[in-house]
Amino acid sequence: MSRRLVLAVVALLLIVAMVPTVYGQGGPVTVKLWMHVHPPRVPLDEELIAQFEAENPDIDVEYTTVPDQEWDTALATALAGGGGPDLFNQATFAIGDFYNQGILAPVDPVAAGYADQQAILDAYAFGESLLAGAMFDGVLYGLPTELSAYGCYANNDLFEAAGLDPVADFPKTWEEMREVAEKLTIRDESGALVQRGFDFIWSNSIFMLLIFNPMVQQLGGDMIDEVNLVAHIDTPEVRQVMSYWNDWVNTWKLGGPQYELTRNAFLSGNLAMDCDMGNWGVPQVVDAGINYTLHPQPRWANAVNNNAMANYAYFFMVNANAAPEVQAAAWKLAGFLTSEPQRYFDVAGLFQSKKDFVESEYFQQNEIMPTFLADMGVSKYHPRIPAFFEVTDALMRGRDRIIVGGESMDVVLPEMEQEVNDILARAAGQ
Amino acid sequence: MFSALRSLGRGSSVQRRQVWGLIFVLPTVIFFIIFFLYPIVSGLLFSLTDFTLLRPPVWVGLQNYQDLLKDRLFLKSLSVTMGYVVGTTVPVWVLSLLAALLFYQRFPGREFTKTLFFTPVLPSLIVVAIVWRILMQPNGLLTQLTRPFTGLGEVNWLSRPDLSPISMIIINNWTTIPFYMLIWLAGLTGIPSELRDAALVDGANRVQSFLRVELPLLRPTAVFVAAISSINAFQAFTLQWAISPGRGGPIDVNTTMGLLIWKYGFQFYRMGDAAAVSVVLFAMILVVTVFQLGLSRGEQYSLE
Numbered sequence: 001m002s003r004r005l006v007l008a009v010v011a012l013l014l015i016v017a018m019v020p021t022v023y024g025q026g027g028p029v030t031v032k033l034w035m036h037v038h039p040p041r042v043p044l045d046e047e048l049i050a051q052f053e054a055e056n057p058d059i060d061v062e063y064t065t066v067p068d069q070e071w072d073t074a075l076a077t078a079l080a081g082g083g084g085p086d087l088f089n090q091a092t093f094a095i096g097d098f099y100n101q102g103i104l105a106p107v108d109p110v111a112a113g114y115a116d117q118q119a120i121l122d123a124y125a126f127g128e129s130l131l132a133g134a135m136f137d138g139v140l141y142g143l144p145t146e147l148s149a150y151g152c153y154a155n156n157d158l159f160e161a162a163g164l165d166p167v168a169d170f171p172k173t174w175e176e177m178r179e180v181a182e183k184l185t186i187r188d189e190s191g192a193l194v195q196r197g198f199d200f201i202w203s204n205s206i207f208m209l210l211i212f213n214p215m216v217q218q219l220g221g222d223m224i225d226e227v228n229l230v231a232h233i234d235t236p237e238v239r240q241v242m243s244y245w246n247d248w249v250n251t252w253k254l255g256g257p258q259y260e261l262t263r264n265a266f267l268s269g270n271l272a273m274d275c276d277m278g279n280w281g282v283p284q285v286v287d288a289g290i291n292y293t294l295h296p297q298p299r300w301a302n303a304v305n306n307n308a309m310a311n312y313a314y315f316f317m318v319n320a321n322a323a324p325e326v327q328a329a330a331w332k333l334a335g336f337l338t339s340e341p342q343r344y345f346d347v348a349g350l351f352q353s354k355k356d357f358v359e360s361e362y363f364q365q366n367e368i369m370p371t372f373l374a375d376m377g378v379s380k381y382h383p384r385i386p387a388f389f390e391v392t393d394a395l396m397r398g399r400d401r402i403i404v405g406g407e408s409m410d411v412v413l414p415e416m417e418q419e420v421n422d423i424l425a426r427a428a429g430q
Numbered sequence: 431m432f433s434a435l436r437s438l439g440r441g442s443s444v445q446r447r448q449v450w451g452l453i454f455v456l457p458t459v460i461f462f463i464i465f466f467l468y469p470i471v472s473g474l475l476f477s478l479t480d481f482t483l484l485r486p487p488v489w490v491g492l493q494n495y496q497d498l499l500k501d502r503l504f505l506k507s508l509s510v511t512m513g514y515v516v517g518t519t520v521p522v523w524v525l526s527l528l529a530a531l532l533f534y535q536r537f538p539g540r541e542f543t544k545t546l547f548f549t550p551v552l553p554s555l556i557v558v559a560i561v562w563r564i565l566m567q568p569n570g571l572l573t574q575l576t577r578p579f580t581g582l583g584e585v586n587w588l589s590r591p592d593l594s595p596i597s598m599i600i601i602n603n604w605t606t607i608p609f610y611m612l613i614w615l616a617g618l619t620g621i622p623s624e625l626r627d628a629a630l631v632d633g634a635n636r637v638q639s640f641l642r643v644e645l646p647l648l649r650p651t652a653v654f655v656a657a658i659s660s661i662n663a664f665q666a667f668t669l670q671w672a673i674s675p676g677r678g679g680p681i682d683v684n685t686t687m688g689l690l691i692w693k694y695g696f697q698f699y700r701m702g703d704a705a706a707v708s709v710v711l712f713a714m715i716l717v718v719t720v721f722q723l724g725l726s727r728g729e730q731y732s733l734e
Contacts, residue, residue, distance in 0.1 A: 076699065
């Protein structure tokens with residue numbers, strides 16, 4: 001009797017143990033999706049995910065939002081633990097690291113709803129250049145959720161108070177920028193800056209590749225060769241830009257790293273021109289009650305290239321360690337979520353350059369977006385290199401040695417170049 | 431299991447107490463293993479690997495430690511940390527002791543003043559940092575207060591490489607001195623007034639009474655203050671992360687070892703190097719703490 005009971009229990013346990021396996025083979029696929037916290041976008045994400053699940057009963061979506069400041073740490077530690085999301089919305093800054101470490105799966109065009117990769121590129125305005133942010137060796141590794149580049153905002157009231165016309169007098173070259181900024185700068189009796197005309201953004205090292213390097217590129221140089229992973233820093237072009245930044249702080253005394261962050265200063269009415277916000281800055285500027293106009297980025301008078309600041313973007317990327325069926329489901333979801341560019345623009349201010357959206361009357365009549373798109377179309381992405389943040393850290397250190405520490409460019413630039421080359425060599429070897 | 435408990439029930443009372451004692455400490459032991467021992471051991475193991483966070487670690491032995499010896503950022507962070515430790519310990523010990531001696535005296539409004547003096551301890555360090563960043567704007571309140579003495583319209587408290595580490599030390603000490611003052615005050619309160627009175631009767635003045643009677647009896651308090659303040663100083667991270675330009679700048683003058691660990695681990699994806707720096711920092715704190723505790727085992731003064 002007891003032997004029969006034992007056999008029955010064992011048989012029952014075996015059946016129970018087999019149930020998940022059988023179910024897993026034919027049952028729904030679960031896609032773990034991680035997105036940044038961007039409050040206006042979350043309800044739309046949730047609505048579209050519910051719609052996607054209803055249309056695809058064989059796919060479940062686990063939707064997780066992660067605060068911006070925790071994103072890098074959370075994603076890296078999750079991936080390190082062998083888990084992490086199957087589909088995630090990642091900025092292009094560290095994409096070189098992710099690609100280099102084999103984390104990224106190539107886009108599955110068919111699963112995403114396209115005939116092939118070329119069809120994806122064709123579906124976007126400036127597709128070849130704007131999707132280049134997720135392209136390595138001719139293979140696409142992401143679908144864009146937000147394309148961005150910085151425009152120049154002018155505070156019309158501060159311009160008019162200085163007797164300037166914000167449209168006609170807005171500087172078109174960096175040489176003019178100095179003259180106009182000087183007219184808009186107000187100092188108190190002790191010489192302290194009360195209002196800045198314009199200033200660069202000094203706070204974060206990434207701006208060395210988002211702002212400083214594009215100014216070098218306008219002159220025909222480029223600090224980083226992302227294909228060969230080589231730095232070219234001790235060059236005449238870098239010297240010209242570095243001299244300009246140095247004079248801005250130490251000779252012309254128009255700004256510097258010691259002052260309030262430019263974005264905050266512009267929003268509080270203490271900075272007349274700000275050139276480091278994308279179209280996502282518009283709601284903040286409007287909320288701050290600032291009467292503004294938007295302008296293209298200045299170029300050098302002797303510019304060789306017509307690029308503005310560096311493009312950057314957020315892309316849907318798929319974890320290469322996910323199971324093949326999960327990857328396919330993830331690309332299907334990514335294709336679905338990127339099929340509503342106008343709604344994401346309306347609700348959350350996120351720009352995807354889908355041709356049907358960009359060519360719509362709605363977009364063409366927008367007061368600012370054509371300006372952003374025009375600059376984006378002629379600009380390049382920041383270098384997509386491994387050890388991106390380590391390189392920007394080294395560049396910022398070199399900048400500060402010259403501008404804050406007063407060291408000679410003759411000493412610092414060759415050392416910067418060597419340091420960055422060492423970092424790139426080590427990262428390439430990993 | 432049940433038979434073991436039954437046999438336990440038949441065992442001697444000493445055995446029963448021992449087993450039950452073990453059962454009661456088990457949660458703490460498990461907690462210690464999971465949250466202290468495991469992270470320490472894994473940190474040690476990670477320090478022996480090339481670990482980018484984005485793919486599994488690869489064993490490299492002592493290579494990370496060898497690399498640290500010629501790592502410019504690490505060597506810089508060592509000197510920054512040592513400077514910060516000196517700046518946030520010795521002045522804090524002296525000033526917090528002086529404050530404690532002041533508040534040990536009776537004067538009108540003492541309790542109110544003491545409460546007011548203690549308030550910088552209450553907000554979190556991140557809040558303190560943000561408030562001080564506003565005060566330390568180039569033409570901010572601090573510049574205006576010092577203008578009569580310096581004649582300067584702008585002072586770059588946080589972005590001048592020579593001034594920025596001092597600013598960090600000032601902010602830290604502003605918020606920690608009241609805390610250690612309270613510790614000293616507790617130590618002073620524990621000294622019987624008869625001993626002071628006896629010293630005064632024997633002809634000692636107040637300074638002699640303090641140096642010869644009270645200070646030796648404050649030795650355990652001094653060791654506690656020294657150990658805790660040193661450990662906190664070695665682990666400095668929050669202030670430097672929150673308000674130094676470019677997180678550790680300018681030119682890395684605020685890149686403490688704590689900040690470097692964060693940079694290497696979570697910004698540069700060099701977790702193996704970050705773990706190696708952590709182990710070095712751990713060893714440094716251990717040596718300093720053991721040395722300080724060793725001092726307390728010297729000549730003992732007791733109230734017995």
